[in-house]
Amino acid sequence: MFWTLIAAVFSGLAGAGIAMALRKLSGNRLPKGIMPVFAGIAMIAGTVAQEYSWFPNNLDDLPPDAVVLSTREQQAVYQPWTYVQPWVRGFIAFAPSETVETMEGSEVYVIQAHIRERWQPAIIRPVLVDCARELRFDIAADTTFDDEGRPEGLSPVGDGPDDPVIPSVCAAS
Template identity: 30%
Template sequence: MLLEFIAIIAAGFGLAGLALLANIVLRRRLPPWIVPASAGAGMLLMAIWLEYSWFDRTTGTFPDTVEVASTNQVRSWYRPWTYAVPLTNRFIAVDHRFDRRHAAAPGQVLTRLVLAGRWEPTRQYGAVFDCVGHRRADLLDQVELDDGGRLKNATWIQLSADEPVLRNACGR
């Protein structure tokens, strides 16, 4: 967050400097408000670019086995440009490096989910997906796996068959 603040300030100074240089080259023919307006435009444009590039910059660091299953896009009145192009501010990814299947429960897959949001810490947790029954159980402290591959003390959440995270987890 601090680095992004510094980048926004630097962009403001940079565009203001270019406007000042253009004004000098043009022998002071530009209006006097051009330098502060350029500084404000530079800061605004950098803030917009940082917001819109967050998703690509974040997912670009993931290994190939991590697949984004679901994104959340928002529109805001105080960001009118988001009505033209919605802003992605959260996503759920499935980390397939942790996929496990039990021979006694072939329709289920244990995997790790990654939850990330703009200005929020990234969270990871394990989940079991029942691909046949279209449901999910989050692996919390009280959940145990018995010898038959069944979960004990799990709370199953019913999902629709076209749930993107379910399809992604069960797709491999």
């Protein structure tokens, strides 16, 4: 958020500089009030550009085969342009190349869920997906597995085709 503020300040300075140059080119026929107007417009435009470019820039940081499982879009009264096109505030993705089967033929896969949220640190969380039973589990370091590669003592946190993670992982594996 600090860099967003710095970028807004420099956008404002650039906008005021453009207005000052236009004023000089017009022989000072443009009013002095044009400088704060241009500064404000440039600050808003710079902030909007940063908001809308955040999602594609973060996707570039992930492996090339990354699959977006879900997105969280932002709309706000104080950002009226978001009612035309909401910007992505956060998303969850996984990369099939990072997926590991717990035991060959078990159809139980561990994925690295990449959880990204604007202005928050990135989180990578291991998630277990049982494709045969259509279940999803959060796993920890002390999770144990039976002889078939299935987790023991875990309660599912998602199930069925309505869960956005299960169909995506099972189709990619």
